[in-house]
Amino acid sequence: MYLDTALLQDMWDYGEFLWDGGPFVPLGRGGSRPGLVDDLDALRLILAVNQRAAFQFVVSHASIAEVDRRANSGAFRQWVLDVLDVWLVQSEGWVFRGVAADGLRGIGSLSTSDRRVLQDALDNDCDALLTMDKKLVSQHSVVRRAAGLSLLSPDGYWRLLRPFAALFL
Numbered sequence: 001m002y003l004d005t006a007l008l009q010d011m012w013d014y015g016e017f018l019w020d021g022g023p024f025v026p027l028g029r030g031g032s033r034p035g036l037v038d039d040l041d042a043l044r045l046i047l048a049v050n051q052r053a054a055f056q057f058v059v060s061h062a063s064i065a066e067v068d069r070r071a072n073s074g075a076f077r078q079w080v081l082d083v084l085d086v087w088l089v090q091s092e093g094w095v096f097r098g099v100a101a102d103g104l105r106g107i108g109s110l111s112t113s114d115r116r117v118l119q120d121a122l123d124n125d126c127d128a129l130l131t132m133d134k135k136l137v138s139q140h141s142v143v144r145r146a147a148g149l150s151l152l153s154p155d156g157y158w159r160l161l162r163p164f165a166a167l168f169l
Contacts, residue, residue, distance in 0.1 A: 002058045002121035004131040005066040007154070008083070010040065012076050018044045035155065039132060042158035049161060052168040056091070057130075059084045062120040066113075096125050107142055114139075121149055128152050 003011075013030075016022035017040060024037055050057075059080060067077050104115055114136055121129045128150035131137060140151040152160075 001055055001157075002060075002117075002124060002126040002129045003063070003083075004117055004129060004133065004136075005063055005080075006132045007043075007130055008059065008063065008067075008080055009070075009076065010036075010132055011043070012079055014040050018047060033132075035134070035153075036132075039154040043154040045158055045165065046154060046161060049165050049168045056087070057083070058087050058091075058121070058124045058126055060087075060120050060124060062116060066117075091124075094125075096123065104143070104147055107139065107146060109139060109142075118143065118147065118149060122147060128157070130154060130157055 011018060013027050014024070017024050024040065026032055026036075030036075061084075063080060064077070064084065067073050067080050070076070104110065104118055110118070114133075118129065126149065129136075130152055132153065134153065137151050137153045137156065143149055143151055
């Protein structure tokens with residue numbers, strides 16, 4: 001499961017809510033995004049299941065490059081590097097087959113940045129990309145058909161995971 005940079009930023013910003021059960025406190029203008037609380041609540045549940053299910057969350061050097069383009073990313077950058085380190089240890093010795101994303105070229109509604117992230121997810125043999133970007137998630141069926149990659153919001157992923165969650169909670 002590839003984690004996009006916007007999702008990582010929200011994990012960083014709302015970590016107390018996600019991991020410590022703290023109250024949701026909206027931050028800046030992004031804190032009033034439609035569906036944010038539902039997505040964060042779903043992400044909290046996904047992370048709780050992951051404590052026992054041990055999904056592999058992928059962060060890549062492309063993620064670091066996106067973080068580097070943000071202003072004042074110091075502590076956030078270090079945290080993303082820590083997440084990357086976990087992925088590098090987990091994936092040590094793997095041979096990635098990568099998937100040619102020729103099909104992505106035919107999707108005109110993807111930005112250059114989205115295309116880069118999707119290709120990185122494919123290069124890392126991910127089955128899905130977890131994102132807070134509703135516009136990108138709306139391209140799920142097109143991208144799934146073209147490249148075999150699922151695009152999921154935390155709420156959408158939780159709906160898939162929920163029937164099995166009792167096995168891990």
